[in-house]
Amino acid sequence: MGKQAHIQLEKMDHLTKAIIVGDPKRVTIIASCLENVEKLSKNRGYISIKGTYKGTPILVVSTGIGAPSTAIVVEELINIGIDTIIRVGSCGAMQHRILLGELIIPTGIVRDEGLTKKYVPSNFPAIANETLLNLAQLYAPKANFGITRSHDGFYMEDNAKNEAFWSHFGILGADMESSALYVLASLKNVRALSILNNVVLYEEDLNEGVNNLVNEEEMVALGELKSIKLALKILHEVDSKHV
Ligand SMILES: O=P(O)(O)O[C@H]1O[C@H](CO)[C@@H](O)[C@H]1O
Numbered sequence: 001m002g003k004q005a006h007i008q009l010e011k012m013d014h015l016t017k018a019i020i021v022g023d024p025k026r027v028t029i030i031a032s033c034l035e036n037v038e039k040l041s042k043n044r045g046y047i048s049i050k051g052t053y054k055g056t057p058i059l060v061v062s063t064g065i066g067a068p069s070t071a072i073v074v075e076e077l078i079n080i081g082i083d084t085i086i087r088v089g090s091c092g093a094m095q096h097r098i099l100l101g102e103l104i105i106p107t108g109i110v111r112d113e114g115l116t117k118k119y120v121p122s123n124f125p126a127i128a129n130e131t132l133l134n135l136a137q138l139y140a141p142k143a144n145f146g147i148t149r150s151h152d153g154f155y156m157e158d159n160a161k162n163e164a165f166w167s168h169f170g171i172l173g174a175d176m177e178s179s180a181l182y183v184l185a186s187l188k189n190v191r192a193l194s195i196l197n198n199v200v201l202y203e204e205d206l207n208e209g210v211n212n213l214v215n216e217e218e219m220v221a222l223g224e225l226k227s228i229k230l231a232l233k234i235l236h237e238v239d240s241k242h243v
């Protein structure tokens with residue numbers, strides 16, 4: 001397959017592992033943890049670089065916010081031969097015990113976004129790849145593992161009510177992209193995992209929490225670095241594909 005319409009990348013030799021991030025600024029932070037970094041493309045907010053981590057080639061691409069934009073990136077990454085994808089993202093906690101900068105790693109996800117329903121019925125599960133999940137459990141035993149929720153409406157009036165509803169069932173946190181990644185990965189037979197840094201305490205004002213990320217508040221910035229290092233370690237250690 002040739003150059004992909006949105007990410008503007010084509011198949012590259014030996015490049016099968018990728019990190020996706022929502023915020024394009026995170027691409028630069030990840031670049032600082034890699035060697036042999038090369039800038040690749042910049043199109044519509046989809047920024048990409050490649051580099052190596054302890055010799056393992058890694059591609060890093062930003063998705064922007066939301067499931068549709070993420071699905072475009074995931075589809076195009078698969079088209080260019082990527083078979084292992086880790087989302088390094090941020091999320092809001094849905095349990096009081098989860099502190100800022102703690103990692104939340106979805107084992108399964110409540111599909112409260114619209115995009116994946118265009119692919120499969122809503123009773124199809126969004127689940128993490130077992131191989132990647134086992135490595136995450138090995139390298140980050142203190143992370144919060146469990147079910148999360150992906151949603152579409154950052155500013156909905158009923159957010160607090162919906163979060164209280166799902167929090168009651170033990171849902172750990174919320175983001176907007178992970179369920180799209182998990183569902184597409186299952187459908188297309190590639191491996192996927194999300195590693196989320198908690199940037200908002202449960203029942204804290206959403207805007208204030210996300211601004212903390214913009215201001216690089218210390219706990220949150222450390223959590224982000226922890227999420228990046230974990231993703232790189234997993235991608236380095238995992239064998240080249242077998243789903
Ligand atoms: O920090 P990223 O990876 O963008 O993730 C989270 O932050 C955005 C909302 O502020 C949404 O994309 C949400 O999923």
Ligand SMILES: O=c1cc[nH]c(=O)[nH]1
Pocket residue numbers: 090091092093174175176199200206210
């Ligand atoms: O609460 C939050 C924080 C970040 N991203 C979300 O989707 N929700």
